[in-house]
Amino acid sequence: MNPPLICRLALAFGLAASLGNAAFAADPIASVTGAGLPPEVAAAAAGIDAEHIRSHVRFLSSDLLEGRGTGSRGGDIAAEYLAAQFALAGLKPAGDNGSYLQKVRFAGTQTLTTTTMSFVPNEGEALPLKLFDDYVVADQSLAESAIVDAPLVFVGYGIEAPEYQWDDYRGVDMRGKVALIIVNEPPSTDPKFFKGDALTYYGRWTYKFEQAARKGAVGAVLIHREDLASYPWSVVKSSWSNESVALADDQRPKLKAASWVQLEVARLLLALSGRDLDAAIKAAGTREFRAFDLPVKLRATIESHVRRFESSNVVAMLPGADKAAPRQAVLYSAHYDHLGVAPEMAGPPEMDRIFNGAIDNATGCAVLLELARAYTSVKEPPPHSVIFAAVTAEEKGMLGSKYLGEHPPLPAGQITLNLNFDSFAPFGVPESIKLLGADRLTFYPSVEKIAKAFKFTIEADSRPLAGSYYRSDHFSMARVGVPAFSVSLGDKYVGQTREWAQEKSREYTAKTYHQPSDEFRENMDFSSSVEMARFGLALGWEALSLPKSIAWLPGDEFEATRRMSERNP
Structure with missing residues (x-):
């Protein structure tokens, strides 16, 4: 048999x-x-x-x-x-x-190797960055070429959560600027404050980009930390070296530069401003924190291949x-x-x-x-x-x-x-x-x-x-x-x-x-x-x-x- x-x-x-x-x-x-x-x-x-x-x-x-x-x-x-x-x-x-197919319309953006990005202080030499090794970036606006030359604002965790009496953007006009943001959310062991040691949606990178765009920012840079993100830089690199995708009919505000940088790159960036990154992150976890301007601009030319396409959910019923x-x-x-x-x-x-x-x-x-x-x-x-x-x-x-x-x-x-x-x-x-x-x-x-x-x-x-x-x-x-x-x-x-x-x-x-x-x-x-x-x-x-x-x-x-x-x- x-x-x-x-x-x-x-x-x-x-x-x-x-x-x-x-x-x-x-x-x-x-x-x-x-x-x-x-x-x-x-x-x-x-x-x-x-x-x-x-x-x-x-x-x-x-x-x-x-x-x-x-x-x-x-x-x-x-x-x-x-x-x-x-x-x-x-x-x-x-x-x-x-x-069995539920068609979904998408817009895809592939960042090209001709893309360049650097941090340029008001005084002194620029800090050039290497794509994929130092940073990843995607243009959510669906332009084939975008130029960003905008001042950076350190906004801590980049969260606005009225139910927790927390607003990292209070008193800040982000229009035309770039938000520098810590991944995750304020540290807590209190289950009534950002659910203690359990991450809420406010800590997700998707929320942080969405919120920065809602505030009028032209870009947002997330600081990667493996202990907070729960995955190494290699995961960020492999995910973001590929095509970024959005729902084609999504009318929400978009960033020209949605980016991540390595922790050590962020450390150098804060040093250009005469600040210590660890101290800034510690301060950002308190209610006394206030966002502050950095004497540095993000200068980027983002080249992309843009396409519109369909993919399908496969749906069946008994x-x-x-x-x-x-x-x-x-x-x-x-x-x-x-x-x-x-x-x-x-x-x-x-x-x-x-x-x-x-x-x-x-x-x-x-x-x-x-x-x-x-x-x-x-x-x-x-x-x-x-x-x-x-x-x-x-x-x-x-x-x-x-x-x-x-x-x-x-x-x-x-x-x-x-x-x-x-x-x-x-x-x-x-x-x-x-x-x-x-x-x-x-x-x-x-x-x-x-x-x-x-x-x-x-x-x-x-x-x-x-x-x-x-x-x-x-x-x-x-x-x-x-x-x-x-x-x-x-x-x-x-x-x-x-x-x-x-x-x-x-x-x-x-x-x-x-x-x-x-x-x-x-x-x-x-x-x-x-x-x-x-x-x-x-x-x-x-x-x-x-x-x-x-x-x-x-x-x-x-x-x-x-x-x-x-x-x-």
Whole structure:
């Protein structure tokens, strides 16, 4: 009997998941049954197959797809592949015009090597900078050539947050100037002040550029610090040496120069002004801080290749039993895009220039496809509709999910939960998970119950300063009120110490995350993806089976938006 037939028989009986892969939980049916799933749903969950996941990851991260760049041929192939898989699973199209594709219009800007930038003091010699090594920059105004010659203003963390009585821009006219900004947000251990040691959206680089533009600045320069950004300069370099992308119809104010500089470059810049960077950063973390002018200009000529193009979210639906009045749909999401192919200017000729994105995020897409197959294997429809969305342009600022949130296949008020899957390291069978933001929902007791059935320990965020809740696609749904969180792996695996897992995670961040080395390997262990898919199915089915919709806890930042969306379904 050949292996594929054995696989089909195992799936038919809802038994074990994978051939020739690492050991899974001793009894997957016990876990899913213990989670309260009906027998047929439990069998579908137990039948989630590591070899299916392996096949999806192998294809999506192959060189053929050239890194799945947004608006690239490889990205379009990935979208068509995902649409075909949704169709094979038996899902209904939920994109545009009866298709699986939801078209999104973009404008892309590729910074060219002819770009120059320097800091020019009022007195003394200029400080020239080297593109990619010292700084990265993008012109958000979509001009092919832009000249910036404007004074710099140090605005601390660049945050205006009335609810925390904080305004770094008070008393400052930023029109025609360039903001110099510290990454992250004011240090705090008080959960009532910028949520203590957990990053809020105010600490995200996207907010800082948006706010500087709203204030009338022509440019903004973020000071990179690895301890605060939670990733090394190499990640900034690889991300920003590629094309910057925006929604084509976005009418918000834009910067001519959206830039990052290395910490040591910022140190030299402050020295040109007769100031100490460390002292300035310390002062910026206090309420006494006031923004101040620097006797230095940013002088830049930014040359760009500009293009307008389309990419697609891939959206499908499994109709629920409540066809007359859908009120509690569950949305599963994962981003399929990655960084594409690095421009030749980003490294030596012999460098592997394809950012294959095997872990980030072919694994999440593979989980999404296996969930689709599992749901459609159940004979009876789910209590409410289930939406599956593979979104584009996550790596460009979560733009595909932003568009999906603004144009959902069902009104936001009718979606009770968004579960997002973004990167599952192939390190083995997980014993712990991270569910950033789940504790903000009335659904959390159910989450704890299901995690216990799977014998998962729920870990707190080990890097709260990273602001993980605001760095993945579930955030786009939260912004329109949908209760949302991402399902992530923790720091404990069967047969391994916590220290081992933490070291593997550090190594991944340093050597693989957003690097061409994120490639498919035959020895990858996809048991983590299998367990996350099973867990995701149990969570989703529980949400579909609740007597009423999930809500944000009282006082949450998204509670008011949710109430408004439910009043206007």
